[in-house]
Amino acid sequence: MTESKNTCDIDRLKNVTAAIGDSYLNLGGINHLNEPNLPARREVANLVKRLSAIVFPGFYEEITGNKERMETHLLTQCSNLVELLSNLIHKSLKHDCNEGFKCVRADGDCWSGATEIGYRLLEQIPAIRETLYKDIEAAYNGDPAATNYYEVVLSYPSVQAILVHRLAHVLAGENVPFIPRMMSEYIHEKTGVDIHPGATIGPGFFIDHGTGVVIGSTSVIGKNVKLYQHVTLGALSLSNVELIRKKNRKRHPTVEDDVTIYAGATILGGRTTLGKGSIIGGNVWLTKSVPPETSVTFDSPYLIFKNKGKSEKHVIDYQI
Amino acid sequence: MTESKNTCDIDRLKNVTAAIGDSYLNLGGINHLNEPNLPARREVANLVKRLSAIVFPGFYEEITGNKERMETHLLTQCSNLVELLSNLIHKSLKHDCNEGFKCVRADGDCWSGATEIGYRLLEQIPAIRETLYKDIEAAYNGDPAATNYYEVVLSYPSVQAILVHRLAHVLAGENVPFIPRMMSEYIHEKTGVDIHPGATIGPGFFIDHGTGVVIGSTSVIGKNVKLYQHVTLGALSLSNVELIRKKNRKRHPTVEDDVTIYAGATILGGRTTLGKGSIIGGNVWLTKSVPPETSVTFDSPYLIFKNKGKSEKHVIDYQI
Amino acid sequence: MTESKNTCDIDRLKNVTAAIGDSYLNLGGINHLNEPNLPARREVANLVKRLSAIVFPGFYEEITGNKERMETHLLTQCSNLVELLSNLIHKSLKHDCNEGFKCVRADGDCWSGATEIGYRLLEQIPAIRETLYKDIEAAYNGDPAATNYYEVVLSYPSVQAILVHRLAHVLAGENVPFIPRMMSEYIHEKTGVDIHPGATIGPGFFIDHGTGVVIGSTSVIGKNVKLYQHVTLGALSLSNVELIRKKNRKRHPTVEDDVTIYAGATILGGRTTLGKGSIIGGNVWLTKSVPPETSVTFDSPYLIFKNKGKSEKHVIDYQI
Numbered sequence: 001m002t003e004s005k006n007t008c009d010i011d012r013l014k015n016v017t018a019a020i021g022d023s024y025l026n027l028g029g030i031n032h033l034n035e036p037n038l039p040a041r042r043e044v045a046n047l048v049k050r051l052s053a054i055v056f057p058g059f060y061e062e063i064t065g066n067k068e069r070m071e072t073h074l075l076t077q078c079s080n081l082v083e084l085l086s087n088l089i090h091k092s093l094k095h096d097c098n099e100g101f102k103c104v105r106a107d108g109d110c111w112s113g114a115t116e117i118g119y120r121l122l123e124q125i126p127a128i129r130e131t132l133y134k135d136i137e138a139a140y141n142g143d144p145a146a147t148n149y150y151e152v153v154l155s156y157p158s159v160q161a162i163l164v165h166r167l168a169h170v171l172a173g174e175n176v177p178f179i180p181r182m183m184s185e186y187i188h189e190k191t192g193v194d195i196h197p198g199a200t201i202g203p204g205f206f207i208d209h210g211t212g213v214v215i216g217s218t219s220v221i222g223k224n225v226k227l228y229q230h231v232t233l234g235a236l237s238l239s240n241v242e243l244i245r246k247k248n249r250k251r252h253p254t255v256e257d258d259v260t261i262y263a264g265a266t267i268l269g270g271r272t273t274l275g276k277g278s279i280i281g282g283n284v285w286l287t288k289s290v291p292p293e294t295s296v297t298f299d300s301p302y303l304i305f306k307n308k309g310k311s312e313k314h315v316i317d318y319q320i
Numbered sequence: 321m322t323e324s325k326n327t328c329d330i331d332r333l334k335n336v337t338a339a340i341g342d343s344y345l346n347l348g349g350i351n352h353l354n355e356p357n358l359p360a361r362r363e364v365a366n367l368v369k370r371l372s373a374i375v376f377p378g379f380y381e382e383i384t385g386n387k388e389r390m391e392t393h394l395l396t397q398c399s400n401l402v403e404l405l406s407n408l409i410h411k412s413l414k415h416d417c418n419e420g421f422k423c424v425r426a427d428g429d430c431w432s433g434a435t436e437i438g439y440r441l442l443e444q445i446p447a448i449r450e451t452l453y454k455d456i457e458a459a460y461n462g463d464p465a466a467t468n469y470y471e472v473v474l475s476y477p478s479v480q481a482i483l484v485h486r487l488a489h490v491l492a493g494e495n496v497p498f499i500p501r502m503m504s505e506y507i508h509e510k511t512g513v514d515i516h517p518g519a520t521i522g523p524g525f526f527i528d529h530g531t532g533v534v535i536g537s538t539s540v541i542g543k544n545v546k547l548y549q550h551v552t553l554g555a556l557s558l559s560n561v562e563l564i565r566k567k568n569r570k571r572h573p574t575v576e577d578d579v580t581i582y583a584g585a586t587i588l589g590g591r592t593t594l595g596k597g598s599i600i601g602g603n604v605w606l607t608k609s610v611p612p613e614t615s616v617t618f619d620s621p622y623l624i625f626k627n628k629g630k631s632e633k634h635v636i637d638y639q640i
Numbered sequence: 641m642t643e644s645k646n647t648c649d650i651d652r653l654k655n656v657t658a659a660i661g662d663s664y665l666n667l668g669g670i671n672h673l674n675e676p677n678l679p680a681r682r683e684v685a686n687l688v689k690r691l692s693a694i695v696f697p698g699f700y701e702e703i704t705g706n707k708e709r710m711e712t713h714l715l716t717q718c719s720n721l722v723e724l725l726s727n728l729i730h731k732s733l734k735h736d737c738n739e740g741f742k743c744v745r746a747d748g749d750c751w752s753g754a755t756e757i758g759y760r761l762l763e764q765i766p767a768i769r770e771t772l773y774k775d776i777e778a779a780y781n782g783d784p785a786a787t788n789y790y791e792v793v794l795s796y797p798s799v800q801a802i803l804v805h806r807l808a809h810v811l812a813g814e815n816v817p818f819i820p821r822m823m824s825e826y827i828h829e830k831t832g833v834d835i836h837p838g839a840t841i842g843p844g845f846f847i848d849h850g851t852g853v854v855i856g857s858t859s860v861i862g863k864n865v866k867l868y869q870h871v872t873l874g875a876l877s878l879s880n881v882e883l884i885r886k887k888n889r890k891r892h893p894t895v896e897d898d899v900t901i902y903a904g905a906t907i908l909g910g911r912t913t914l915g916k917g918s919i920i921g922g923n924v925w926l927t928k929s930v931p932p933e934t935s936v937t938f939d940s941p942y943l944i945f946k947n948k949g950k951s952e953k954h955v956i957d958y959q960i
Binding site for chain 3: 008009017019021022039042177181185189192194196198216217237241244266285291294296298
């Protein structure tokens with residue numbers, strides 16, 4: 001159906017190529033042609049998919065119920081995953097070594113360091129699955145539209161986001177560069193939930209709907225916390241970014257156990273603590289701590305109802 | 321380029337595999353190895369893509385204009401779709417039967433029930449196309465940046481979201497488990513628009529930009545309704561989730577014909593009705609009904625402009 | 641594992657096919673079977689991926705560091721890209737010509753017009769890379785959680801969104817139909833950032849987190865502007881869409897150099913200008929201009945803290 005006409009103007013093509021090639025040479029920092037390769041976005045996507053398949057067997061791919069074949073399959077999966085993890089972690093470590101950053105390994109052997117971290121992540125999976133079980137339970141108990149646990153695993157963005165976070169958080173704890181943030185951005189793309197891999201999150205965590213949620217890198221979240229869409233756990237405004245980066249102080253909130261934060265609320269600052277059992281109302285903007293068992297809402301602003309020139313004031317009823 | 325060093329430590333691998341295998345056995349509910357397979361996420365993605373291709377021919381794939389070849393192509397597509405639908409619906413029904421839930425079919429024959437539902441969905445497509453035509457018209461009439469209908473189909477997330485919703489809503493009406501919510505979550509991932517398949521939505525529906533929109537399962541929306549990004553049609557806070565789940569009362573709003581809801585507005589509660597032709601302003605938080613032809617805004621809160629120590633109060637002009 | 645039962649009911653299949661076929665014939669505007677093919681969504685996704693790979697070599701795919709092989713590789717990439725661009729642009733131009741719209745080319749030769757535009761886009765890449773370098777610098781300087789430039793390129797949605805915008809904006813400037821909006825929607829799906837290709841954006845642009853950002857088609861943004869998630873640069877409410885479309889007046893804001901806009905702020909209207917260096921607080925709703933170096937916040941609304949029947953009023957501290 002498409003006309004196939006010659007588009008080749010070899011001189012122009014060569015000029016374009018030369019100009020782009022020059023641009024690669026002149027502009028440091030946004031290409032790494034002469035440096036060890038970094039993990040590519042596609043490879044990290046592949047890693048997340050394979051890890052997800054092993055954490056939730058049968059949800060991402062068909063699987064046999066036969067015990068022996070399942071065991072063989074699992075061994076193959078684990079073996080492949082160790083290799084993939086070693087490869088990607090090694091790339092990340094080596095890149096940073098070459099850039100003059102300190103290698104994670106005291107002996108400077110990036111490769112065996114990478115393999116070791118790969119194994120350690122896989123060894124965490126049973127514990128991560130236990131925590132995720134509580135996350136799924138929390139989702140089921142928190143949303144009357146959920147009909148059973150299977151549906152929660154199959155179709156709740158919260159489960160995907162927290163699954164990837166719990167894995168990325170392990171790698172962040174091992175000081176692996178690049179990969180944890182690439183994992184979190186991979187799932188941010190899918191779910192609209194942006195959790196920095198540095199954040200510490202307890203079990204029984206549920207985000208309903210999820211789109212637009214932001215959880216900063218030094219946030220600390222307790223057990224059985226529930227968020228709705230568009231909630232931000234952020235930092236106060238930044239006067240000196242370079243200094244903050246170096247000091248890496250806690251600059252995002254602490255959320256204690258059993259807290260609920262409704263849609264659109266913004267909680268800012270490293271010294272801001274939401275006390276156990278507190279409830280934060282929709283769209284609230286908070287930069288100070290809240291005592292335990294306290295609810296916070298806007299001081300009832302009025303709504304104006306206008307109809308054919310007539311205007312009425314109505315108090316907002318937050319009902320939380 | 322990559323150093324290929326041996327990552328295999330067979331004993332450690334076997335230990336990891338055994339630990340993960342044990343975790344599968346010990347933790348019910350988040351794996352289904354010994355149960356009939358559920359539809360996998362990938363299969364549902366494939367289903368949505370094929371259904372979209374048949375609803376909007378030529379937009380998702382190249383197609384020949386030749387009438388006869390088109391007919392043959394369409395017959396093949398339909399035949400494949402019936403098979404795919406039967407397969408996936410069958411998995412969902414059978415899974416629930418095995419779990420002790422009631423089968424959709426009185427005769428308990430999940431397979432022919434599944435095929436029947438598959439056909440019924442395809443038989444709905446001409447009617448769905450008519451409704452979608454009105455949705456596209458509404459998008460074109462609602463956004464001056466739209467240059468023609470083709471552009472709307474090709475690049476408006478609203479069209480994708482409502483297309484998938486109208487298909488998923490048919491399956492939800494047939495009480496198919498899992499698949500409707502997996503379809504809605506598939507398109508939520510893509511568009512940021514989260515419409516529960518249970519929601520009832522009239523023709524001429526348009527969501528501009530879309531990211532962050534949430535429409536709850538018992539929402540009822542009339543004709544020619546227009547939403548902007550971040551609008552929530554939600555439930556009031558939940559005291560007893562299990563009870564609410566069992567009763568399944570209407571707990572999300574009713575939006576009558578010709579209503580416009582601007583970005584960031586939150587409308588909550590099953591008894592909240594937005595009357596015909598009403599206009600809800602940006603960021604408004606509403607838990608009560610609004611009479612027809614009424615506009616609702618915040619009671620003009622002030623803005624503070626600060627400049628070199630000087631501070632001025634300005635009334636917000638919502639201009640709706 | 642799946643029972644394979646016959647789902648084929650040939651008469652019913654034929655009826656379904658005929659009904660859908662009729663629906664194609666009866667309903668204009670949402671199919672284009674008898675018209676030249678438009679670019680398909682998949683093709684545009686492919687275009688964006690290939691362009692991204694050439695702009696950021698080694699980030700989207702592995703690449704050899706060897707200079708000569710790199711040059712050959714680049715020549716092949718450019719040559720393929722010219723062909724792909726010619727093809728897609730040609731489809732778009734031809735479609736519009738057939739619909740009676742004016743061809744971009746005075747001589748009406750869509751094909752060589754398409755090729756010419758393809759080359760011109762590639763010729764812009766070195767300049768675009770220079771601008772993107774400043775965008776990356778801005779991201780690094782604007783977020784203390786960023787550890788280096790590589791991480792910014794690999795995992796910041798802002799970089800993806802502005803990369804695609806800068807490419808789509810060139811094609812929009814060449815009056816190419818369909819493709820620019822399809823590109824912007826492709827990356828909106830991934831990042832949650834919705835920038836209309838018509839918008840003019842200066843260098844050093846950074847959007848933190850990004851989900852829910854909307855930037856309208858006639859927005860004009862200066863140098864070193866920083867936005868947070870959920871910021872809207874939108875139009876005031878529309879009384880006559882068709883008239884607005886024809887006149888295509890500026891209806892979105894102007895944002896001058898060095899402006900920061902915090903999460904959730906909504907700025908509306910074509911005559912609204914945010915003066916150089918101004919700071920717009922979170923959730924602010926603005927429809928009027930702001931002088932240079934001015935900060936804007938809500939007139940401190942109070943929050944209500946409730947605890948065991950006791951109620952306290954707290955002033956909100958925006959701290960910007």
